[in-house]
Amino acid sequence: MTDTTALLTTADGKPLKSALAKSQGRARRRAFLLVAPLFFFVLLTFIIPIGQMLFQSVYNPTFTQAAPNLVRWFDENPAGSQIDEAAFAALAADLKQMKTDKTAGSAGTRINYDMPGTRSLFTAAARKADKLEPPYREALLEIDKTWGDPMLWRVMRSAASALTADFYLAALDLTRDDTGAIISVAQDRQVYVTLFARTFLLSGLITGLCLVLAFPIAHLLATLPLARSNLLMILVLLPFWTSLLVRTTSWMVLLQGQGVVNNVLVSLGILGEDGRIQMMYNQTGTIIAMTHILLPFMVLPLYSVMRPIPPSYVRAARSLGASSWTAFRRVYLPQTLPGIGAGALLVFILAVGYYITPALVGGADGQLISNLIAFHMQKSLNWSLAAALAGLLLAAVLALYWLYDRVVGIDNLKLG
Amino acid sequence: MNGEPALTSNASGEGFVVFDHVQKSYDGETLVVKDLNLSIGKGEFLTMLGPSGSGKTTCLMMLAGFETATHGEIKLNGRPINQVPPHKRGIGMVFQNYALFPHMSVGENLSFPLEVRGTGKSEREAKIKRALDMVQMGAFANRRPAQLSGGQQQRIALARALVFDPELVLMDEPLGALDKQLREHMQFEIKHLHESLGLTVVYVTHDQGEALTMSDRVAVFNDGRIQQLDAPDELYERPKNSFVAQFIGENNKLPGTIEALEDGKALVRLATGEVIDATPVNVTQKGQRTLVSIRPERVEFKPEMMPPGAHTIDAEVLEVIYMGDIFRTRLRVAGSEDFVMKSRNTLGQTKLVPGQHVRIGWHPQDARALEPM
Numbered sequence: 019m020t021d022t023t024a025l026l027t028t029a030d031g032k033p034l035k036s037a038l039a040k041s042q043g044r045a046r047r048r049a050f051l052l053v054a055p056l057f058f059f060v061l062l063t064f065i066i067p068i069g070q071m072l073f074q075s076v077y078n079p080t081f082t083q084a085a086p087n088l089v090r091w092f093d094e095n096p097a098g099s100q101i102d103e104a105a106f107a108a109l110a111a112d113l114k115q116m117k118t119d120k121t122a123g124s125a126g127t128r129i130n131y132d133m134p135g136t137r138s139l140f141t142a143a144a145r146k147a148d149k150l151e152p153p154y155r156e157a158l159l160e161i162d163k164t165w166g167d168p169m170l171w172r173v174m175r176s177a178a179s180a181l182t183a184d185f186y187l188a189a190l191d192l193t194r195d196d197t198g199a200i201i202s203v204a205q206d207r208q209v210y211v212t213l214f215a216r217t218f219l220l221s222g223l224i225t226g227l228c229l230v231l232a233f234p235i236a237h238l239l240a241t242l243p244l245a246r247s248n249l250l251m252i253l254v255l256l257p258f259w260t261s262l263l264v265r266t267t268s269w270m271v272l273l274q275g276q277g278v279v280n281n282v283l284v285s286l287g288i289l290g291e292d293g294r295i296q297m298m299y300n301q302t303g304t305i306i307a308m309t310h311i312l313l314p315f316m317v318l319p320l321y322s323v324m325r326p327i328p329p330s331y332v333r334a335a336r337s338l339g340a341s342s343w344t345a346f347r348r349v350y351l352p353q354t355l356p357g358i359g360a361g362a363l364l365v366f367i368l369a370v371g372y373y374i375t376p377a378l379v380g381g382a383d384g385q386l387i388s389n390l391i392a393f394h395m396q397k398s399l400n401w402s403l404a405a406a407l408a409g410l411l412l413a414a415v416l417a418l419y420w421l422y423d424r425v426v427g428i429d430n431l432k433l434g
Numbered sequence: 435m436n437g438e439p440a441l442t443s444n445a446s447g448e449g450f451v452v453f454d455h456v457q458k459s460y461d462g463e464t465l466v467v468k469d470l471n472l473s474i475g476k477g478e479f480l481t482m483l484g485p486s487g488s489g490k491t492t493c494l495m496m497l498a499g500f501e502t503a504t505h506g507e508i509k510l511n512g513r514p515i516n517q518v519p520p521h522k523r524g525i526g527m528v529f530q531n532y533a534l535f536p537h538m539s540v541g542e543n544l545s546f547p548l549e550v551r552g553t554g555k556s557e558r559e560a561k562i563k564r565a566l567d568m569v570q571m572g573a574f575a576n577r578r579p580a581q582l583s584g585g586q587q588q589r590i591a592l593a594r595a596l597v598f599d600p601e602l603v604l605m606d607e608p609l610g611a612l613d614k615q616l617r618e619h620m621q622f623e624i625k626h627l628h629e630s631l632g633l634t635v636v637y638v639t640h641d642q643g644e645a646l647t648m649s650d651r652v653a654v655f656n657d658g659r660i661q662q663l664d665a666p667d668e669l670y671e672r673p674k675n676s677f678v679a680q681f682i683g684e685n686n687k688l689p690g691t692i693e694a695l696e697d698g699k700a701l702v703r704l705a706t707g708e709v710i711d712a713t714p715v716n717v718t719q720k721g722q723r724t725l726v727s728i729r730p731e732r733v734e735f736k737p738e739m740m741p742p743g744a745h746t747i748d749a750e751v752l753e754v755i756y757m758g759d760i761f762r763t764r765l766r767v768a769g770s771e772d773f774v775m776k777s778r779n780t781l782g783q784t785k786l787v788p789g790q791h792v793r794i795g796w797h798p799q800d801a802r803a804l805e806p807m
Contacts, residue, residue, distance in 0.1 A: 338547035
């Protein structure tokens with residue numbers, strides 16, 4: 019029908035659309051100026067760093083910069099070529115350069131990610147680089163037999179291209195074999211997939227526990243008179259005002275082997291002195307402490323959804339013949355779904371990325387993937403692998419978000 | 435009426451619903467419902483009318499099972515139901531805000547009471563269709579409650595309360611959220627459903643017009659007690675105390691003292707010294723203070739319109755308000771400045787003007803001498 023209507027104009031003949039745009043332009047510019055500081059802040063401190071971090075997971079130029087001659091040789095000779103004297107000559111030239119530039123350490127570190135124990139190989143060879151004489155093959159093999167290892171050359175070839183998927187493969191416990199095909203790493207070196215699985219499993223469990231604990235509390239808060247529910251709400255919010263570290267430490271005091279809970283149980287005679295329950299520095303500790311810390315994030319969305327549900331719905335269901343359980347299941351619960359969805363999503367996403375609590379109370383088997391990311395950031399300095407792990411975590415959370423949107427619908431989300 | 439025992443209903447039916455000395459307290463200090471005795475006949479339309487806080491909704495909630503009686507017994511069909519949970523009482527209920535389940539379609543809302551009763555699918559569909567047709571909403575089964583207007587939601591709530599064929603239906607101010615026209619329309623529809631289905635209805639409202647239009651009997655609540663339980667015309671024309679007289683309809687009140695009391699007549703001396711005839715209601719002795727109440731529409735100012743034996747008195751016109759169908763004239767009568775007279779806007783009606791002195795009159799039967807509150 020729009021094609022039949024004439025272009026609408028204002029009283030003095032200007033097109034209505036441009037007049038509207040002009041009249042609203044001022045308000046729009048003002049709105050943009052108000053939003054601009056936050057926009058640039060988020061861009062500078064959030065979007066750019068995260069983008070850079072994610073870029074690092076697929077781009078690592080340390081080796082390509084330190085060994086330009088080798089890179090050229092790898093470019094000219096396809097995978098599987100004989101490692102000839104020219105290759106060793108290129109390696110020797112690069113080692114000499116590394117000595118002057120002092121880059122042998124970082125280049126070695128890059129190769130060390132994929133082949134442990136090779137960092138010293140590079141530093142040692144670079145120290146002696148000036149004395150290297152042709153034939154380079156023999157000269158280098160004399161310094162260390164490892165220089166002839168085909169595995170080393172495969173790893174160097176892979177590191178010779180700055181743009182690589184190797185870190186994602188490593189993050190998924192995969193690697194390439196001699197022919198370049200993707201295979202699983204040796205059984206004893208598989209850590210990440212198990213850790214991802216454990217992270218999601220524990221996060222799911224914690225989310226479930228939070229839901230079970232938070233639902234009655236939120237219901238109580240929502241049905242009490244406002245004055246009393248506000249008082250209780252302070253108790254719910256109290257943990258927010260206490261340092262995370264303090265809360266985690268208090269759990270350690272409570273739950274450790276010589277802690278309050280065990281002492282009480284022993285003194286009551288429920289447990290023997292040697293039967294103290296190990297609740298700290300393992301998964302149990304992580305689950306208990308994280309459930310407690312994340313509980314408010316479940317209570318608040320649930321409360322905000324439950325508060326406006328009038329009691330007459332359940333009463334109506336009861337008067338229509340439903341038992342209290344049926345009324346709850348078929349009338350009350352469906353109406354709280356947006357809150358359950360929001361709370362579960364919030365708690366799950368927070369739990370998946372949680373670092374400090376598992377680091378403090380997790381012990382060996384209570385560590386989550388973020389603890390390993392931190393390890394690669396701080397200890398092994400393999401930032402690319404850390405970025406790849408974080409990237410996978412982000413992808414998983416986004417996938418979950420998408421799934422939630424498909425199943426529940428994101429407009430059904432109510433955060434407060 | 436303070437300290438006076440609660441009025442007991444003279445059960446007109448066989449007592450389908452019986453409140454027997456029911457008391458209710460929420461805090462253990464004050465009684466919200468004070469010694470309620472009420473018997474509702476089968477098929478009766480009984481309205482509980484009263485200002486907010488008068489205890490009427492509490493009574494309804496006790497009957498529905500959402501509140502427990504602190505003392506006394508409630509019987510339904512001869513069976514005590516104090517210990518019966520709400521879902522086993524089989525009482526249909528319409529709520530003030532309709533309480534239609536927002537996550538279910540209209541059809542699912544109606545299906546709900548049948549499903550929880552284990553009704554078969556085909557029977558369910560037939561009943562839902564019948565109930566929707568009953569409220570002329572047959573085409574709306576697939577809509578969500580949020581897509582319906584207030585009046586439509588009201589009909590669905592009604593259909594849902596009736597779909598499982600309850601014998602007793604409770605309504606808690608069901609028309610409160612509707613506009614005036616729709617409200618009046620729905621009043622008649624509910625009344626017709628009550629008659630055609632032979633339902634027993636207990637209806638709670640604070641709107642006296644609604645109560646008078648719809649009910650067989652009205653129980654006027656105040657301060658946790660039934661002040662009067664009567665048919666609408668009785669209630670309006672023969673209020674038993676000054677609360678009912680004031681709460682139901684408009685009433686003129688002239689304060690005075692009882693001059694003489696004999697065989698159904700009272701002489702009342704007004705504040706200005708005039709003595710008028712009145713019908714004594716709950717005044718008992720000479721010298722007692724009283725409020726004489728007179729309905730505005732029973733007051734006349736044209737001698738030819740006055741009933742025989744009318745009592746006349748001087749009045750000064752203060753204000754005349756044109757209201758379309760009637761003229762509402764405010765007069766100064768016996769020192770009172772808010773005495774109102776309503777006269778029909780008939781052809782050739784005499785127009786009064788402020789400042790004019792007239793002689794108004796009413797029949798002594800319409801002047802009821804009540805004990806002041």
